[in-house]
């Protein structure tokens with residue numbers, strides 16, 4: 363039988379490259395941290411909060427996501443948040459993670475940049491020691507805010523440059539094209555950061571062109587709308603630009619009406635370097651393995667498709683060439 367079983371998927375070595383750490387904040391932890399800090403929540407229970415996770419589009423999700431993050435206030439909170447995510451994905455044999463964080467969501471509430479990054483970093487170091495899991499951190503600028511605000515955030519990041527591999531761009535896409543952030547991405551690349559950007563999630567293929575040409579990104583986050591533009595698709599294939607696709611996110615935010623309608627298989631069959639990721643697992647109903655399992659079933663993916671997705675996750679990562687080779691070797695042994 364060639365179809366992937368849950369057990370086989372679980373054991374398969376894989377990497378996650380599109381994960382917002384604030385999006386791994388489970389309702390139970392929202393309540394725990396709210397109690398710790400004396401924050402009054404507008405929900406009576408964990409179940410009531412979870413029920414509110416019913417979204418019509420990206421913005422309806424972001425409104426709740428930014429509100430949830432308000433309970434994260436000290437270094438221990440960011441440590442606990444990251445530790446819980448890493449523990450969960452370790453159980454799914456995730457061997458390498460690249461984690462987004464949104465400093466502006468916190469610094470705009472008076473939480474110092476260093477509180478956020480020190481908490482996250484400590485958990486990543488523990489995961490390296492305890493699980494042999496490798497990791498990178500990607501600082502995302504919030505695109506609904508100004509380029510000047512992003513530049514201020516970049517300045518705050520410079521003392522922690524060695525802990526951050528890349529800058530990214532997230533939040534409300536439509537109306538906030540990559541071109542708005544050309545200046546701060548130029549600065550970031552001149553400081554040695556790599557670049558990625560969310561593009562073509564809800565926004566048009568033109569935003570993917572801009573991310574490539576103006577921001578000089580190495581990967582496109584989401585990018586599922588690329589197939590609307592044949593020339594763009596040809597370029598992404600020719601240049602092997604990875605797409606970090608998030609199927610359950612796309613379903614919950616109504617980018618696709620049904621998982622059966624998702625274009626992941628088409629992306630793969632077209633020769634694109636597509637990967638599977640969870641985006642904001644606490645909000646979208648599943649961590650990485652669940653994304654693989656539900657998508658494989660809905661699209662009738664073969665084991666060969668899934669192995670290609672796992673291999674792509676390593677090839678698309680910012681891990682060293684040696685680490686990539688080691689992980690691909692592990693994959694070959696388990697597949």
Ligand code: ADE
Nearest residue numbers: 382532533534560641642
């Ligand atoms: N921030 C967290 N998740 C996001 C997504 N899917 N798109 C844009 N910004 C985000």
Ligand code: ZN
Nearest residue numbers: 382532560641
């Ligand atoms: Zn995202």
